[in-house]
Each structure stands twice: as C-alpha cells, then as structure tokens.
Amino acid sequence: MKLLWLEIVKMRYQKRTWIGLIGLAVIPIIVTIAIYLSDGPGGGGPTALPFIAAALRNGIIVPILSLFGLAPFLLPLAASMVGAFTIAGEWETGTLKTILGRPVRRGSLLAAKWGVALLYLFAALLLVFIVAVLSGLVVFGIDDLATPFFTYTIATALWLSFLSYLLALAVVASVVSLAVLFSTITGSSLTAAVMALVLVIVVQILLSFSYFDFLQPYVFTSYFTMWADLFQEPVVWEQIVKGLICTTAWSAALTGAAWWRFRRRDILI
C-alpha cells in the first residue's frame, strides 16, 4: 500500500500525467461543440443508440457521447501509454536500479505500478465525466432523457452514464496489463505503448471478419463498448457479465506474465 502511495507521489511530478489529464478533459468539450454545431444526427456512429437523435439538444447525453468517442480508440491509447510507462519509463531514466536497490519486492513494485496506472485512468475518466456533465449543463441545460420508448430521470441517466465509464475502465484494464507486459519485455516505453496499441487494433480488425466470429466472446477488445447495453430497457446483463469475466481473466493472465518476466529480469542500466 505504501508503494502505491509512493507511486502516486512520483506520478505527480511527471508532466505527462497532467498533459494526459488535460488532453482527455478536452474531449467532452469538443464533443459538446460538435453537438452544438450539428442540427441532426450524422451519417453514422453514435446514432446507433436509439435515444441520441431525440436528445441532441439535451446536455445529459454529452457524457455518453464523449465515452463513445473515447471507448474504441482514445481510451485504449491512453491505457497502452500509461501501462507502457510503468516499468519501461523508469528503465529509460535509470531510476529503476535506484528503487530496486531498496528492499522492495519486484512483484509488489509491479503491482503498485499496475494499480497506479488504473487509478490514473479512473481519475482521467472521472474528470472527463465531470467536464462532460458541466459542459452539457452550461451549453444545453440538463433535462430528463426521453427516448421513443421510455424516459430516464436525470439521476438515472447520470448514474447509468457513470456506470458506463466504470465498465469502459474495467475492459481497458486488459489493455493496461498488456502494455505492462510489453513494458517489462522491451524496456522502452514507446515500443511497449506502440506494441500494445497495434495488437489491440489488429485484433479489432481481424474480429470484424466473420471468420473470426468464434473468437469474439474470448477477446477483450469485443467489449470496449459493452456498456451501451446499459441503455436498454430492461438492461441486458449477459454481454456485460461476460465482458467483466473476460477482462478479469485477461488482466490476470497478462499481469501474471509481466510479473514472471520482471521477477528475474537483469537490470542492466
């Protein structure tokens, strides 16, 4: 637990921490502006959700639309970067040998860094959520979310949106673990981030072909937007439960592999 705290302290001193947060916080503002400029649903994308078209002048949809923007690409990108910096970031600067000269277990260090990476993403998503709600409120005002079939109260809509953010975070934990694994293999944070992101994208492309349909349930990339199921009445839990199991299994396996790799790795810096 102490290591976790120390990692948070270290993170505060890194510029990239703040740049990342600011970068992500800008997304809902951009989304708000885009909604404001659009006079109707566009040709594709988020209009798949039935209520979007009906609610384009309601600030309550800004958090959901922002998440739609983040979930398939930007969030995995952020996750691979945060995961890649865990070990490789300190490897590159040479501070890894300094901290491993202290009586800390390598496993504990890895766990703390994994935890901090996830905490950071949580903080970033929380910030995005808050900015999204505020900018929606300021620009459009917030009202009950009415769809053709049913109406969410403001509280329900906000709660479901927030839950969506948490589910997106849960899936993206697998990406963090993947990047952490590469981070312990390469020792270069850039390489690790690119490898993790490329792998995620390649898998997503392959899974869009029907030949690979049988793999669909077992790969975490299938669940990046599983939270959309929350917005059905009644909520369809099946995919969400499957997704949570899937991401937990992948996170455990990938982080375990990272630990195995890091445990006896020679630190030659």
Place this chain on the structure above:
Amino acid sequence: MNDVVLSTHGLSKRFGEILAVDGLDLAVHAGDVYGFLGPNGAGKTTVIRMILGLIWPTEGHVEVLGKRVPGQREAALRHLGGFVDDPVFYGAMTARRNLWLLGEMSGSADPDRIEEVLEKVGLAERADSKVGGFSHGMKQRLGIAQALLHCPEIIVLDEPTSGLDPGGMRDVRELIRDLGRQGTTVFLSSHLLHEVELVCTRAAIVNRGRVVVEGPVEDLRPDGMAVKVVVGDRDRTAEVLGLLPGEPAVVRDGDDLMVTMPDEGVPEMVRRLVAADVDVRAVVPAPERGLEDVFLELTGVQDEAPRPTRRKRWKLRP
C-alpha cells in the same frame, strides 16, 4: 570484529558468450574498508549489481549477514546501502524529496536523518533544488547520501569518486575513512590504486572476472620507493642491480628502468652503477605507479623485463 558480513561464493555471471565474472570468492569482514580494484571491464560493476540483487548470478550466490542474494534479497538490502554505476534520481524532485522517497522504501524516512546525510555529503544547501539541475559530482554525493540513509551495516559504492573534482574526491575519501572508523563496513570498487591505498584496509584485485590477488592493503603496496633510472646500457644496469642487497624490483618502462627499492638503497645503487662504468644520466622519483603496472607485474604479462633481477617484490597472499 572478524566475522564475515559480505561474501560471494563461486559467483559467476555470463552474458551470452562473455563470462563477465568467473567463480568469484570474496569475504569482507565487519569493519573492513574493502577495495575492489580492477581495470575497466574487469567485472567490478557486474559483481556489485549481483550484490544489490539487480541481476541474477549464472552460478553461485552472495551472502549479506547470512542472507542470501538473490534468494533473500529484500532482507539483505535492509543491511546494505549503495549504488552501481552513476546513481540516478528523479530529476523533477528535490534532493530531499528523492531521499524521502527512497527512505520510505526502506521502511520510513526520518526528516532528521535525511538532513544528517545531506549534511554529511555536503549537499545541505542544495537540499531543496531539483536534482535535474545537479552536476555529476552532486549526484554522486547524493548517491552516497541515499546509501547511508537507512543506517546500513554495509555500504557498497561503485567508483564513488569518479567524476568528482579533486576537492570532492578528498571529501568523499575522508567520508569513507570516517565510516570505516565508525565501524561501518565499506565495499568500494575503484580502478585507482592510489585511492584504495588511501582509504582501504583490505583489497582484492580482479581481472577478467577473477581475483588476481587479495589481502591487506599494506601488503599490496610495493616496498620502498620507486625511482626511474635513465642509463646508457640497460642490460648491464640490470645485471648490476641484480647484485644489490634488498633485491630491488626492476621493470622496464620504455627506454628507462623503473626500480623499486628501499629509500636508503638509492645511493648505494648509484655508486655501484658508476663503479660498473654505467652512464647514469638521471635518477628521478618515479611517478605514482598505476594499477596497470601492478597488473602487469601480477599477471606476468610484462614484456622483456630484464631477466636477472626480475623478482617479485609483492608480498601477496594468494
């Protein structure tokens, strides 16, 4: 005060084709200031990495106060402080913050102790500056500060004076001597024989991952003084010198001869050379003998040393 606190047992490390450390057996006793001497690339840093548990030995192990490294690395590191290569810190943090962070990792960081070690290494005034702006020498000092921070029984320093200016070197050497006097065991790697002579009580000389010689520093030092003799006829000189009492060690140095002998023997040597009709052009005190010379003599790869007088003058214990 004679128990072994740090030892290596058949320690080997192979990097691909290269055997960097080859079955190294060392024993450092409590209170020793132990010099670990060798030329660059001798495997010194690799050994220190293994002591700190940063890399895994291919064979053998390290023992720190009965705790095995790497097996009981964490337990061993509570009794050990040090650094390897150039110490690296978080550049965006102040010196004090860095020490706090590292201290917390060893248990807890006491602000008074941080102040104390900063004072000790002469960084008290820069305690609240960011380490990113530190010079190499200041980082070196901070490296020593973090090694001392948790009051370990053993301190392992990898070339602690490298990159320091003469004043800094003197301070650091003084600090190491102080530590030794206070009973802290110090394991110090260096490629400077002079430095080891100045601060250490015992030393091992390594080359190609093996111990060439090990023993108290007094025994490593050549006897008497070294003089450089510039003469007309080298071979004849060597012959004459061979008949001198006290068996001076003669080593060829370019066109000149380096003679190591007791101080009082020098006039006698000159008298004999003159009597033997050798043109003595100069007899000057030799420059400080570097480790390279010691090596050449120890490993016997000396090229054409004058035969008759080639005797080992190093009282070395195998």
